[in-house]
Amino acid sequence: SYVLTQPPSVSVAPGQTARITCGGNNIGSKSVHWYQQKPGQAPVLVVYDDSDRPSGIPERFSGSNSGNTATLTISRVEAGDEADYYCQVWDSSSVVFGGGTKLTVL
């Protein structure tokens, strides 16, 4: 089965740029989607199809995907961005989630 690998944690100071990676075999050939989950809340889709944003998601959230790594980039990080982030792909008729990354805003 397909495996998505995320770093357990990423830390960034307010106003800086956070980059969260999602590794997978030739992931660049798949569409990658990203969810934000704050404590006690359901996940929220923040990026879909590698780099598109749903309505209502700030432009500070962007994504890229190439080779074996997809990246969620959060620019001008705010305290409210502190959350867990999950990547997700569709592979062999199955939904696959990454292990999640906890973003800490210092």
Added chain:
Amino acid sequence: QITLKESGPTLVKPTQTLTLTCTFSGFSLSTSGVGVGWIRQPPGKALEWLALIYWNDDKRYSPSLKSRLTITKDTSKNQVVLTMTNMDPVDTATYYCALWPQDGYNYFDYWGQGTLVTVSS
């Protein structure tokens, strides 16, 4: 406005069968391409996909849990039901249902609030 809400028991005993219902509004599961999925999350752990049912009754299951899962839909009631057999304490988790917006759009764009299910004797 699209909403989804999960309902079911909060506590089940080991070996019992869990039945969860997702009641939704704001979309129809008879619309071509639309699906509803179930995802769970053990306390402090990652998301795990369980099952997905499409408008045409096509179904997909997590390979690791396929033998224990059944997903069905009642379009007239705007409900999707997930059953999981032979529950074990490791199945303790928050269970979410979510909207799969269209075939080919392979993500969940609206989620329910989740329901915590504890498996304990």
